[in-house]
Amino acid sequence: MSMRSPYVVALTGGIASGKSAVTRRFEAHGIGVYDADVAAREVVKPGSEGLAEIVRHFGPAVLDASGALDRASMRQRVFGDDDARKALEAITHPRVRQWLRQHVEADRGPYCMLAIPLLVENWDHYRWVDRVLVVDAPVADQLERLMKRDNIDAALAQRMIERQAAREHRLAHAHDVIENAGDESELDDRVERLHRRYLALADSHRSGG
Numbered sequence: 001m002s003m004r005s006p007y008v009v010a011l012t013g014g015i016a017s018g019k020s021a022v023t024r025r026f027e028a029h030g031i032g033v034y035d036a037d038v039a040a041r042e043v044v045k046p047g048s049e050g051l052a053e054i055v056r057h058f059g060p061a062v063l064d065a066s067g068a069l070d071r072a073s074m075r076q077r078v079f080g081d082d083d084a085r086k087a088l089e090a091i092t093h094p095r096v097r098q099w100l101r102q103h104v105e106a107d108r109g110p111y112c113m114l115a116i117p118l119l120v121e122n123w124d125h126y127r128w129v130d131r132v133l134v135v136d137a138p139v140a141d142q143l144e145r146l147m148k149r150d151n152i153d154a155a156l157a158q159r160m161i162e163r164q165a166a167r168e169h170r171l172a173h174a175h176d177v178i179e180n181a182g183d184e185s186e187l188d189d190r191v192e193r194l195h196r197r198y199l200a201l202a203d204s205h206r207s208g209g
């Protein structure tokens, strides 16, 4: 019996570009989607080695009454403190990557997908993926969705967008781009086309092509 390495598509996109709207549709096709945001919560959940490490470094003040990580006070603790932020990331990031790896290895689908919002910002760690899919939306659409969804003003939404890699930088990494301008229902066909392409690519990947 030969070992098979799963075919891995990494999905990324700017904030409020519609990543979740897209991954939901791949999941509806039966594809396993593993999300770095979910991983980031899992690796510091109560009882985890990650949380113990955080408490050793930052002290118990970052826990809430139930013993879970208090995200608000953790955010405050690292806000504007680069050393603290780096220390936190040194604890969480490797664990996030390991969590994603484990889920990829356990996946038994024709291919699987990693949803990684900051993929291009952390590209050195993800060069091993087989394919990069970028969800692309015009900045004006991102702004509008972000303001509406998070109930924030244009200036804050603009700053949140600017904190991330530029759209052009992200697109430079893309094998495939899914346009998410206009109506969300248009995504159905676009995802179905990509799904068929990935099934074919995964097939030739398996046969060593």
Ligand SMILES: Nc1ncnc2c1ncn2[C@@H]1O[C@H](COP(=O)(O)OP(=O)(O)OP(=O)(O)O)[C@@H](O)[C@H]1O
Pocket: 013, 014, 015, 016, 017, 018, 019, 020, 021, 022, 117, 145, 146, 149, 180, 181, 182, 183, 184, 185
């Ligand atoms: N084509 C579209 N037309 C209208 N609204 C959309 C469209 N795509 C997504 N939205 C809406 O915009 C918001 C952001 O979409 P979504 O949550 O999928 O983005 P995301 O990239 O996953 O966001 P984040 O980066 O914050 O995780 C949601 O409220 C969603 O319903």
